[in-house]
Structure formats: C-alpha cells, structure tokens
Amino acid sequence: MDKTVSPRFIPEELIVERSVHQTELVQRVLSRFSRVPVRFVDNAEEIWLQAQKSSSRDTWKGKVLLARQRGPFLRLCPGTQKHICCMYHNLDVAAGCDMDCSYCILQGYLHSSLVTWYCNTDDLYTQVDAELIKYSERFYRIGTGELSDSLTFDPCTGLATDLVSFFRDKRNAILELKSKNIHVEDLLSLDHGGRTVVSWSMNASVLRRSEESAAPDIDARLDAAVRVQDAGYWLGFHFDPMIDYPDWEQGYREVVERIFSRIRGEQIAWISLGALRYPAAMDELIRRNHPKSSIVLGELLPGIDHKFRYFKPIRIEMFRRMYGWIRNFSDAPVVYLCMESDEVWRKAFGWSPGSSARLKVLLDDRVREAPK
Amino acid sequence: MEREYHLLDRQKLDCRDLLFYIYDPLPRLELEQSIRMYGLHQPLVVRSKGSAFQIVSGFRRAEVAAELSLDVLPCFVVDETDDWRLFLYALTDNLTFRSFNPMEISAVLEKSLKIFQRSTRQVLDDVAPRLGLGRNPRIFELYHPLQSLDSLWHVGTANGTLSVETAVQIAALDSATQQALFPIYDTLRPGKNLQRELQQLLQDCAKIAGTSLIELTEDEELQRLLTAGDFTSAQRLERFRQALWCRRYPRYSRTLEKLAAILKEAKLPPGMQIRETPFFERDIYSVHFQFRTEQEFDVAFAILQEMRKNHLIKRLEELHG
Numbered sequence: 031m032d033k034t035v036s037p038r039f040i041p042e043e044l045i046v047e048r049s050v051h052q053t054e055l056v057q058r059v060l061s062r063f064s065r066v067p068v069r070f071v072d073n074a075e076e077i078w079l080q081a082q083k084s085s086s087r088d089t090w091k092g093k094v095l096l097a098r099q100r101g102p103f104l105r106l107c108p109g110t111q112k113h114i115c116c117m118y119h120n121l122d123v124a125a126g127c128d129m130d131c132s133y134c135i136l137q138g139y140l141h142s143s144l145v146t147w148y149c150n151t152d153d154l155y156t157q158v159d160a161e162l163i164k165y166s167e168r169f170y171r172i173g174t175g176e177l178s179d180s181l182t183f184d185p186c187t188g189l190a191t192d193l194v195s196f197f198r199d200k201r202n203a204i205l206e207l208k209s210k211n212i213h214v215e216d217l218l219s220l221d222h223g224g225r226t227v228v229s230w231s232m233n234a235s236v237l238r239r240s241e242e243s244a245a246p247d248i249d250a251r252l253d254a255a256v257r258v259q260d261a262g263y264w265l266g267f268h269f270d271p272m273i274d275y276p277d278w279e280q281g282y283r284e285v286v287e288r289i290f291s292r293i294r295g296e297q298i299a300w301i302s303l304g305a306l307r308y309p310a311a312m313d314e315l316i317r318r319n320h321p322k323s324s325i326v327l328g329e330l331l332p333g334i335d336h337k338f339r340y341f342k343p344i345r346i347e348m349f350r351r352m353y354g355w356i357r358n359f360s361d362a363p364v365v366y367l368c369m370e371s372d373e374v375w376r377k378a379f380g381w382s383p384g385s386s387a388r389l390k391v392l393l394d395d396r397v398r399e400a401p402k
Numbered sequence: 403m404e405r406e407y408h409l410l411d412r413q414k415l416d417c418r419d420l421l422f423y424i425y426d427p428l429p430r431l432e433l434e435q436s437i438r439m440y441g442l443h444q445p446l447v448v449r450s451k452g453s454a455f456q457i458v459s460g461f462r463r464a465e466v467a468a469e470l471s472l473d474v475l476p477c478f479v480v481d482e483t484d485d486w487r488l489f490l491y492a493l494t495d496n497l498t499f500r501s502f503n504p505m506e507i508s509a510v511l512e513k514s515l516k517i518f519q520r521s522t523r524q525v526l527d528d529v530a531p532r533l534g535l536g537r538n539p540r541i542f543e544l545y546h547p548l549q550s551l552d553s554l555w556h557v558g559t560a561n562g563t564l565s566v567e568t569a570v571q572i573a574a575l576d577s578a579t580q581q582a583l584f585p586i587y588d589t590l591r592p593g594k595n596l597q598r599e600l601q602q603l604l605q606d607c608a609k610i611a612g613t614s615l616i617e618l619t620e621d622e623e624l625q626r627l628l629t630a631g632d633f634t635s636a637q638r639l640e641r642f643r644q645a646l647w648c649r650r651y652p653r654y655s656r657t658l659e660k661l662a663a664i665l666k667e668a669k670l671p672p673g674m675q676i677r678e679t680p681f682f683e684r685d686i687y688s689v690h691f692q693f694r695t696e697q698e699f700d701v702a703f704a705i706l707q708e709m710r711k712n713h714l715i716k717r718l719e720e721l722h723g
C-alpha cells in the first residue's frame with residue numbers, strides 16, 4: 031500500500047498586485063512566507079498574459095499571483111442543456127493547482143503552472159451575502175474546487191478556514207470544500223455549524239499512482255476524512271473522473287469498500303460519479319504534458335457536447351456497478367451522476383431525477399440540516 | 403551591401419563550401435527548364451575566397467549550370483566579412499523569387515542556431531519575418547524538428563504532400579520506425595486532413611497492443627490490406643483506417659458491426675435507411691424512406707413491422723447498453 035503524503039505547497043515567488051497589497055489575505059500570506067521573494071505589479075493582467083504566452087508550463091511553477099478578482103466570485107456552474115446538471119455554484123477564490131493530475135481540465139484553461147489567489151475577500155463576502163439575502167428562498171451549494179483544489183493551499187492562505195466560519199450561520203447555503211489533499215488540521219476545531227461539506231475526489235489506487243501522482247494516496251485522504259467526520263462535518267466523495275482501465279471493477283470496488291469501512295454512510299452527504307471527459311483540444315495537451323499517461327487511449331468519442339467521453343455503454347456499465355457497490359453499504363448518501371443524460375441515469379441507476387431542478391432539490395434537501 | 407556585377411568562370415566557384423547552403427530535397431526540374439530555355443538571368447551572389455569564390459546564394463543555379471555545361475555565370479561579388487549578415491542577405495536574395503518549403507525553413511533554423519550560433523530571440527527577430535512567419539516562437543516547434551526526419555520523407559514534406567504537423571510527429575520517432583511507416587503513407591497516400599488521424603491511430607493502436615510501431619506495421623492484417631490487389635486506393639485507405647478503428651475503439655466497432663448485422667437481417671430495400679445518432683450517444687434511431695404510392699408506403703411499413711416481429715427493434719435498443 032503506498033502512503034504518499036503531499037508536502038505543503040511553498041511558493042517560490044509571490045507576485046502581488048498593488049491594489050490588494052493591504053488586504054488581510056495578502057498580509058497574512060506575506061507574514062507566513064517572509065523569506066519568499068516578493069514582486070509587486072500594477073496590473074495582474076500583465077502577468078496572466080505573460081503566463082499565457084509562455085512556451086513552457088514549468089516557467090511559472092511555484093509562482094503565485096495575489097490578485098484582485100475582476101469578475102464575480104460566485105458563478106452558477108454552466109452545465110449543459112443536454113445533460114442533467116446539479117446546479118452548483120462555484121466560488122472562484124483561486125485558479126491553478128499544485129498537484130498536476132494528468133486529466134486536469136485546468137491545463138486547458140490556464141496554459142501555465144501559475145497559481146492565482148484572489149485576495150479581495152471583502153468583495154467575496156459582500157457578493158455572497160448579497161446573493162444569499164436577495165434570493166433567501168433559494169438554497170445554494172457553493173464550492174471552491176472548480177478552478178483549484180479547495181484545501182491544497184489552505185496552509186498558505188487560511189482561506190478555506192475563513193470560509194467555513196463565514197458559512198457557519200448561513201441558513202440557505204452550504205459550502206463544499208472539494209479536495210484531493212489532506213490539509214484539514216485547521217478545520218478540526220472550527221465551529222462549522224454543519225454548513226460545510228468536506229469532500230474528497232477519489233480514484234482507484236493504481237490510478238492515483240499513475241494519474242494523480244502528486245496527490246496524497248487514497249488512504250491518506252481517508253485518514254483526513256475520518257478526522258473531519260469526527261469533527262462533525264458533512265462529508266462527500268467524488269469519483270470523477272472514473273477511468274476505464276483493465277481492472278477498473280476491482281480498483282473502484284476496493285475504494286468503495288475502504289470508504290464504508292471507515293466512514294458512516296449517514297454522514298456522507300453525497301457521492302458523485304463522472305466518467306473521464308474533456309474537450310477535444312485537451313487530448314493533445316494531455317499527450318504533451320503527461321506522455322506516460324495512458325488515459326487518452328480509452329474509448330473516448332465525441333459526445334453531444336463535443337467533449338470526448340467514453341462510449342456510452344462503457345459509462346453505463348461503470349456507473350451501474352458503482353451504484354450497486356455503494357448501495358450495498360448505505361442508502362443514505364445521494365449518489366448522482368455528473369453531466370449525464372436522463373437515459374444514462376435510468377440505465378445505470380434504474381431511476382433518474384428527470385431534470386436538473388429535481389436533482390438540485392435532492393442534493394439541497396440532503397444538507398439543509400447538519401449531519402446527525 | 404556593396405556588390406559588383408561580374409561574369410565569372412564557373413570553375414572558380416567553390417561548390418564544396420556549403421556555409422551558406424540551404425538544403426532543399428526537391429528536384430530542380432523547373433529551374434533547369436527555365437535556364438535551358440531562357441538562360442541564367444538571376445545572378446548568383448558570391449564572396450571572394452583566395453583565388454576562388456564562395457557561393458552565398460545560388461547553389462542550385464550553379465548545379466544546373468554545371469549540368470548544362472554553362473561555363474560563365476553572372477554573379478554579384480559582395481565584399482562582406484560578417485557571415486551572419488551574408489546569410490541574411492542570401493535569404494532575402496532567395497526569397498525575392500520564391501518562398502521556402504518546410505524542409506528549407508527547417509534548414510534555415512538549424513543553420514541559424516547551430517552554425518551561426520544565434521539565439522532563438524535573434525532568429526525570431528532577424529530570420530522569421532524574412533521567411534514570412536512573424537515572430538511566433540512556435541516556429542521552432544513546427545519546423546525545427548524536421549531535421550530529424552528520415553530522408554525518405556523529405557520530398558513529401560517539401561512538396562506539401564505531407565502536412566508539416568504530421569511530418570513533425572513522424573520526425574519524433576526513431577529512424578527505423580520512420581522507415582517502417584513510410585510504405586504505409588506511400589501506399590495509402592492519405593490527404594492532409596486524414597494524415598493526423600492516421601498517425602494518431604497507428605501510435606495509439608501500437609500502445610494499446612503493447613507493441614512497437616514497427617511491429618504494428620508488420621501486422622498480418624494490415625500488411626494484407628496494404629498489398630491486396632483488388633481495392634481502389636480510396637477503398638484501401640478506408641479499409642486500413644477501419645481496421646485501425648476496430649483496434650482503437652473495440653467496443654464501439656463491435657456495436658457498429660452488430661448494427662450492420664441487424665440491418666442486414668432486416669433486408670431494407672434501397673431508399674430505406676435506419677440511422678443511429680453519432681457514436682450511439684443518444685438512444686434514438688431515425689428511419690428514412692421514400693414512397694410515391696400507398697402501396698410503396700405499405701411495403702415500407704410492413705418491413706418495419708416485420709423488424710419488430712423478429713425482435714430486431716429490441717436488438718437495436720440493446721445496442722445502447
């Protein structure tokens with residue numbers, strides 16, 4: 031059994047946009063990394079442009095830009111009309127990640143290893159508050175794990191910890207910290223009010239080694255999950271992307287068994303399943319950036335949204351088996367599919383929420399109250 | 403740059419000094435024809451070198467002149483000691499009359515970097531715009547790797563039969579593999595839009611089978627498709643591609659085969675079609691048929707009912723997993 035524990039990220043250079051220099055977050059980061067070289071820039075966009083143009087991804091490795099978020103922090107996940115979507119909100123507090131998974135979609139978005147932390151957090155809190163008050167009858171599931179990993183930089187920024195406290199009293203929202211990392215120490219003693227789901231992306235162990243090699247291994251993630259469980263948080267697990275490889279059944283079943291041998295089903299809010307998929311242009315990026323990875327050799331064909339996806343019967347079979355294994359252990363968590371059609375839902379699970387709105391209700395209802 | 407026009411004795415040109423030579427694999431037929439018909443009008447550019455002259459621009463003209471036994475050649479003699487400036491001058495001289503093919507561009511980049519020891523920045527500033535390539539650093543990824551291309555592939559790359567992108571993919575392989583692949587392209591002659599797919603399929607199929615590309619090219623089925631005499635070239639290419647698809651996408655290909663078998667059993671008349679959605683991504687089939695009369699309509703409808711009775715519709719349904 032491998033026991034890789036990801037080291038904490040230490041920036042090699044901090045690039046600070048002057049307009050956020052005085053913010054609490056920047057001051058905190060600067061005090062935590064007083065020995066790391068700091069450079070100031072007037073406009074973060076220059077740096078994004080340079081990073082975008084750079085010929086090698088590695089040029090920006092270890093560099094962190096502390097910048098002002100230009101757009102809204104809170105965005106409804108775009109989904110697609112052709113699939114059932116969970117109607118999630120993304121909170122863009124960072125862009126970039128230090129774990130470099132072979133299938134990571136960020137390769138296509140960001141073009142370089144530059145990491146950006148958005149530091150005008152006062153705006154963030156104001157925007158979220160305004161939205162939650164304005165639509166107080168709506169329920170929001172909000173996550174920070176779309177353009178980054180929710181926990182990987184927390185020892186540097188403490189932002190995840192801040193957010194847990196911020197969401198503690200929110201009655202119509204829940205925060206999800208979605209991660210492959212294990213930096214949970216600072217979460218354990220917080221008063222979270224049951225308003226945070228801490229969730230882990232899981233994969234078969236063999237794939238962790240080949241495709242997520244910089245991320246902590248599955249047991250380390252489970253160790254962290256157990257600690258978070260003991261601290262009374264909701265938990266979540268995401269098998270996304272599931273990857274079709276010769277021993278996938280054994281590999282994934284084992285992980286499901288390991289989860290339920292240590293985690294109570296009643297405390298798991300949800301488990302999502304999603305099969306490997308990516309825009310056509312990413313195929314070349316994965317081949318170039320991860321020449322040893324064999325994920326591009328799967329039976330990936332263009333889907334209705336033009337993304338490459340496994341041939342549908344393969345996906346259905348994977349989801350069907352996973353659903354069965356999970357339900358052998360517990361009926362409590364909502365098990366859902368990410369970006370799949372009503373047909374795939376029915377064939378894989380034997381039922382379907384029928385619409386995105388209905389799926390949203392199922393997920394919202396699961397976490398309206400704190401876990402029992 | 404100072405230059406003087408002279409008529410020089412061909413014997414005085416040092417054709418073995420290749421400092422400014424830019425490799426081009428294409429035959430010089432057109433140039434030969436033109437010189438044969440109209441004579442050599444574009445002067446060479448040379449620099450004096452002891453009692454002889456070093457060619458700066460016009461290697462091909464000198465070669466053709468030798469073949470046609472022209473003894474006296476029009477030349478501009480330049481008085482310039484800076485080799486790099488002369489190289490740039492030679493580029494401009496050549497590019498006044500024609501554009502460079504990908505193999506020549508690759509040779510220019512190689513010479514600039516290795517022989518004249520210029521930095522990539524200098525090459526981008528001084529050379530790339532002359533070649534009409536702007537200042538995009540991607541030119542190094544796009545053309546420079548062609549230096550590793552086995553000579554079998556040079557002419558195809560230079561004359562544009564092979565896309566530069568595919569040529570670069572092939573250049574990344576060792577030379578034995580490049581040689582093993584050549585007969586496939588030479589026989590199938592895929593158009594540029596199919597080359598990339600073909601190359602990717604070959605590489606992926608080899609990886610999936612856990613063999614080398616050389617072993618894959620020796621595969622019995624593929625060899626048979628390459629050599630069988632009863633196909634047109636378009637059919638041969640399509641069959642070859644299909645054979646690779648079956649290995650690359652086995653479950654999808656098996657599903658397509660099952661669909662074909664069902665439709666064969668259904669004995670659809672000409673003009674009647676049942677179609678799946680692309681890659682079976684949606685569980686929908688569409689039926690197309692044409693009719694002019696009630697009777698024709700009834701025939702088509704009866705065929706569909708027959709399909710249902712024979713459980714063929716159920717089997718179509720099952721293809722979706």
Ligand code: SF4
Pocket residue numbers: 126127128129130131133134135136177178179210245
């Ligand atoms: S952990 Fe997530 S965000 Fe980070 S590289 Fe992996 S897939 Fe991308």
